[in-house]
Amino acid sequence: MAAPRWNPATRGIEAAPAEFCHKVMNQNQDPFKLSLSNFLAAGESNDPLQAPPNFTKWVRESAWARTLYEPELLATADARTTINYDGKQHSVINLCSYNYLGLANHPEVIAAAHEALKTHGLGACGAPILSGMTDLHRELERRVAKFLGREDAMLFNSGFGGALGTISGLLRKLDVAILDNRSHLSLRDGAVLSRCRTEKFEHNDPASLDTALTRQQGRRQLVIMEGIYSMDGDFGNLRELIGVAESHGASAFVDEAHSMLACGDNGRGAAEKFGVEDRIPLVYGTFSKAFGALGGFVAGSSETLEYLRFYAHPYVYSCALPPVVVAAALKALEIGMRQPELRTQLWENADYFHARLRGLGIDTGSSTTYVMPIVIGERERMYRLGHELRQRGLWVAPVDYPAVPLNRVCFRACVTAKHTRADLDEALNILEDTLVAATLQNA
Ligand SMILES: Cc1ncc(COP(=O)(O)O)c(C=O)c1O
Structure with a gap:
């Protein structure tokens, strides 16, 4: 039985037959062979109100990756905030928020x-x-x-x-x-x-x-x-x-x-x-x-x-x-x-962060704004790095296939007007240590 293949025309994985999901799940194969796009076919359970059993199994086996989603925010969506990570309060630089002008907590x-x-x-x-x-x-x-x-x-x-x-x-x-x-x-x-x-x-x-x-x-x-x-x-x-x-x-x-x-x-x-x-x-x-x-x-x-x-x-x-x-x-x-100066500050921060990311050789795709993908391109690596970044105090969102093409899975970083230069520099240091140093070590 053929594995689902990357299809450049649709920028997606071709839908996997239900038996493929079954095989992956029951032979304890790599859960990263599957993605959310594989559980849309009808028929795995007789009751439409029941999640497909293979989906539930897959989510449980990928719990390590799943825990990066739906993080609990314990304070305002400010440039630095506190989230619940690994059951504990954790201070983070917040590159995860749409609070672009800092008005959510003004x-x-x-x-x-x-x-x-x-x-x-x-x-x-x-x-x-x-x-x-x-x-x-x-x-x-x-x-x-x-x-x-x-x-x-x-x-x-x-x-x-x-x-x-x-x-x-x-x-x-x-x-x-x-x-x-x-x-x-x-x-x-x-x-x-x-x-x-x-x-x-x-x-x-x-x-x-x-x-x-x-x-x-x-x-x-x-x-x-x-x-x-x-x-x-x-x-x-x-x-x-x-x-x-x-x-x-x-x-x-x-x-x-x-x-x-x-x-x-x-x-x-x-x-x-x-x-x-x-x-x-x-x-x-x-x-x-x-x-x-x-x-x-x-x-x-x-x-x-x-x-x-x-x-x-x-x-x-x-x-x-x-x-x-x-x-x-x-x-x-x-x-x-x-206060148009809030917009000026937002764009200055975005330009600064962009330039520094590019200087580190990090792929930000075609972004020219305060929304920046940090392209990792490999799913398992993205989740591993996601945990490392969070442990080090940087909060970025993983964006997996099918939200983005498989070879462009990324973290999404959003810069706001409220980030100080110190926040951005610290975020850059963490990214350099985590992403760039790891790449050099693997080279
Ligand atoms: C382009 C675009 N349109 C619409 C929406 C929906 O907006 P809301 O989150 O306010 O429901 C979003 C959400 O992120 C979006 O990115």
Whole structure:
């Protein structure tokens, strides 16, 4: 029976037959021969509510790797924080957080949340369309719309739901969604939910987009891309891709989850940075990254949003954001607008860290932003190094296949405005000792 093989065309392992998983698990073979992609086939158990037994066995046998995931944070998502590691409190330099501007634990943000808790209580206690809308929600809608120069904005209780709800709420069965092949799952799931046709184009490649658009002529087409790609940390090639979309009469949608408030002179994201705001009818972003809070939003024309308010299921059929979170996001927006120096600091830190990583010969792929993969390219080694880094006090996230191609498994490091030079230098020293020294020893 053949082992699953790496398929360069799909950038994935070909699905392993259930017998292969069985053989690996029952002959105590290397659990790194399997990945999450191998447990999607139906049929291993008769009950769909039961995990496949081979999955459970695999997870148990890979517990050593599994323990690097879902770490418990014991304090705020600050540049230095405390996590639970190996059953003990452990101080770490935090390169794992989307708290890009340090607003999640900013005293003014916390004070605003406290105040809202007193005035509005904890939960919104209803979907926005029926009962969950408060004056704070309305105020945040207005402020986001004004900040982005749009007529209106609407809020979602998660960024994921916002992307999924916007795409599925606007696309219809006869439409085509044309997605960059590194698109976030919220976008892909939104397209699947709309039942429209989906196409992919090669990451950031205008020629590949052109081919995909040509193949799907005669339908309404939506080109979907991202401001900053959350795994690769590179910018979307917005100017060129939007140009190609326009030449086909297609619309363009940009997910600004990782770029909103942290990018562009005024914080209006990658579209501002690349001067394409007036070519994008809708702006989508999240409050979970640079805002340091939770939730998503979309801003655009009143007509489109009025329509979307009735057709985006995660908006219509799900509880609104807690007012306490809305108040925090309002304050975060205010600080992000009045303190552009936070963005300057973030980018200085990112540039500094990038340059030093490159100096150490560490592969950061195509990243040019504060999100940086540290490519290891070999799964077992990544998990071994992951433990070593954590023991030495550096917290980075392992990113395994199928989230990234098998030969690009990596740690993802996110630099923030709150990291001091001392934090970054110490992180670099740990990386040098762990990654570079180990490579030299093995050479
Ligand atoms: C590109 C992108 N879009 C959407 C989301 C979903 O955002 P949230 O975590 O706020 O649900 C993420 C999450 O990381 C993301 O990276």
